[in-house]
Amino acid sequence: MLLEVRDLHVEFHTRDGVAKAVNGVDYGVDAGETLAVLGESGSGKSVTAQTIMGILDVPPGRITAGEILFEGRDLLKLKEQERRKVRGAKMAMIFQDALSSLNPVLTVGAQLAEMFTVHRGMSRKDAHAKAIELMDRVRIPAARERVKQYPHQFSGGMRQRIMIAMAMALEPKLIIADEPTTALDVTVQAQVMDLLAELQRELRMGLILITHDLGVVADVADKIAVMYAGRIVETAPVHDIYKAPAHPYTRGLLESIPRLDQKGQELYAIKGLPPNLTRIPPGCAFHPRCPMARDVCRTDVPPLYDVTESDAERGSACHFWRECLHG
């Protein structure tokens, strides 16, 4: 396994109390594999990613427990100096908002070249040539001229390509993409996702794709981890989860999206709201919104049960996963 997150706990100290953002997350990615982490805002999907990258703001954030094993080493035990060597070179991140992730007063060429001068000790001239090569690779037309332009001179899709180029620059083993196409139009989204998937295949990278879009997940993922209130509630290979979800939250999500190929009547809506992270309900965090909830759900936190039926591994954190899967 390339990356393995084990029992990760992260909390934030806020004025309203301690917000428990991540409460025991386990997941892993292999080289060449795509893991989609699915969840709504506040589910802890981005905080987990930031912790893996080592860009979590501490304080207010605090990692209270857990391990992040990357190529066998626990990243949380590394010194900041060593961590910096991993970050960028071995793992890289693509953010949602490319405009605010790029430096507006530097040309894109300078920002791309920096990767090579800082991490590889290249001369500025070589790095500049590398920058053009990268822009070509992510199919930005007229790369030789556009390398001198500033981020605001590019369209949203082109900017996201530059972010991808930057992440790919040092051919990392792992890419974390946090909602990479959410800010883009559908036709551009398709172009960017295609590019990302192609480069991933070519370089055999592990990809963690963080998203809330069930459509994007179905298009590219190998396996899925569904997060709710800082925990993984279901994990499964992509085909299984769409066919037969084993957690009522996943099921609710799948039923609540309007479909392109049919005109629905009333949409199924999960009642209520995601919980406040300073006051996560006892027992199963989803129980106040769950149509299947019973007494045990209000008191006992469900473990991630092994619900493997065929050869692929599956897990569901629901006391009544059997009913959900078969009923």
Add this chain to the structure above:
Amino acid sequence: MAETTEPILEVRGLVKHYPLTSGILFKKQVGAVKAVDGVDFELARGETLGIVGESGCGKSTVAKMLVNLERPTAGEIRYKGEDITRLSGKALKSVRRNIQMVFQDPYTSLNPRMTVGDIIGEAYDIHPEVAPKGDRRRRVQELLDVVGLNPEYVNRYPHQFSGGQRQRIGIARGLALRPEIIVADEPVSALDVSVQAQVINLMGRLQDEFDLSYIFIAHDLSIVRHISDRVGVMYLGRIVETGRDAEIYDHPTHPYTQALLSAVPVPDPEAREHRERIILAGDVPSPTNIPSGCRFRTRCWKARERCALEVPALAVPAEFRSVSGPAAHDSACHFAEEKQVVPPEGEGEGEGSGPG
């Protein structure tokens, strides 16, 4: 549903150009951003017209003109037969009462210093004839109840609510004056998936309850299909294809609509293999410099010489005029042809959702 009587809203040749000027003292116009460049549609009573398009296609500018937040450069907006673009004063005020708007961003469209009661009730200060003074608080509480919020919340401030609840407040404000038409500009795009469904259902229910007509503007094609009776697809300031929802989604004839539909990710991993993707090259051209002839030709794989010379009209294409099937709907393309891009559902596997 759609009636055959006179439409409640009729838009003809709607144009909005924003001038580009140069010079400080003696400004001279050097060009124009052609945000909306000739849009026609009509809306029947009780109907929902969905307008889809990518960012920059002019859909939000159309919305603003409908509620008179922007004055059109040219064209007519007829509300019950009367052109409202030329109105002012009292007449304009009374028309505005009947056409209300719900905005996209529930975080910035509510004044943070006003209580929910004041936000919704403000409409009654401007249109006192709708609710007599002593009755307003009760009216506001009724509205909160209608949109599924606790009526006790009237004295709370917007920051005390979640995004979905704020959008409900925005909808309550839109309903306050009992309008006939609601223009909703991306009303659910800022919300989480589970909350999106709640708000869409609410809008559907309110439509039946208050006999509302909706203009529903969004970039999410699945949501538009769910809620709309008819759909118009916009590209670079114009509607390129329009028809009933099944005509557009199952029998699109314009290449842009086909590309748009094929790019939507479908929540079904089985569809990955046998789905044809049309990936458009390049970006949308700048609205200051619209291509000649068909404005889509620079990205179209079917473009020929004729497309650069002749602007295609939004009408039933010649090849479909003799047939009466679902392909015979308005499409602004010289070389329109039917193409199925959304795979028909029912690839084995029961959905598990069913009607219940």
